Amino acid sequence: MALLKWFAVHGRELPWRGIGDAYGIWVSEVILQQTRIDQGTEYWLRFMERFPTVEALAAASEDEVLRLWQGLGYYSRARNMHAAARQIVAQGGFPTTIEGLRSLKGVGDYTAAAVGSMAFGLPAAAVDGNVYRVLARHYGIDVPINTTRGKHTFEALAQELLPHDRPSEFNQAMMDFGATWCTPRAPRCMDCPVAVTCEALRSGRVEKLPVKEKKMKIQERRFSYIYVRHDGKTALRRRPAGDIWQGLWEPLFIEGCPLPDLGCPLTLLAHDVKHVLTHRVLLADFFLAEPESKPILPAAYQWVDEQDIDNYALPRLVEKLIAMLKNRKRPHDDEDRS
Ligand code: SF4
Structure with a gap:
C-alpha cells in the first residue's frame, strides 16, 4: 500500500513510537489531544521521567499530577488520566481489548483504537482530525465530518481500509500523512504518494474538503411576561407572525423596553x-x-375571563406562569373562615 511505503520513509520519529508500552503510548495520546507535537513531546518526556509506570502515576497525588501538567491546559485530561491509572492498577494491569480500554476514564473511541493498535496490535482504526481530512479528500467525500453521519461514514471507511496484519503502522501512517503532507492548508499534492487516486485533486476540491457543518449560534433572548389581573379578567394577545409561537396566546409581553x-x-x-x-x-x-382600575394596553390585547384561560392555546413557557399563579396562595387563603 502506497501510504505504508510513504510511512516507512517519512513517518515522524517520536519517542513513544516503537516502545510497545501501552502506558507510554496512552500518555502520549492524552497529552497530544489538544497540544502541538513539539510541546507535547517535552511534556511526555518529563511525565515519563517522573512517572515511568502506570503504578507510579496511580500512586501520585492529584496535586502532583496537575503540577506536572501545568501549562498544557484542559486539566480534566490529567485528572481523568490519573483516575484511569488507578483503575488500571486496581484491575491488575492494562486492558488488552478495545472494550476494556474504552472503559477507562477519559478514553474514547480514538484513544482506545490508537493505544489498542499500537500496543497490542488490535485491528481498530484510530480516526482523528487528520484521518478525516485524508479520507475526505482522497475519496472525495463531502459528508460533514462534525455530524453523526460523518463520524459513522469515516470510521467505517477507515476500518474497511485497515490491514489487519498492520493496524499500528496504518494508523500511524494516516495520522502522520495528515499532519505533515495532506495538511489543512497548502497540502503537498505535487509530490503526494496517492495523488493519482485522489478524488479531491482530480475534481479540484482539495480546498473544499473536508466539509464541516456550521453550528448555528445559540441565541439568547430575555423578556418579561406580566399577568395583568383586573376584575376577574386578564389580558391576552395572539402572538404575531414572523416570530416564535405564531398564533399562540400570551399575557402582556415586554422585550427590549422598560x-x-x-x-x-x-x-x-x-x-x-x-x-x-x-x-x-x-x-x-x-x-x-x-x-x-383597568389599564390601557396595546390594541392587540383582549380581556378574557381568567377562568377561561385553559381554553386558549398557550406556549409552554406561559403555561409555567399560569401554573405558578394557580399554585400561589392568595392573601386571603390562610384566613380563618370558621
Ligand atoms: S493529492 Fe493532495 S489532497 Fe489528495 S491526498 Fe495527496 S496531499 Fe491530500
Missing part, C-alpha cells in the same frame, strides 16, 4: 425562567399586576 407603569406595583413571581428551543434559549421574568 416595564410599563400599570398603575400598581408589579409582583415578581419568578426570575430568569429558562426555556430552551432549537437554536434559542429564552430567559423570562414573570410578574403579576393587580391594578384597581
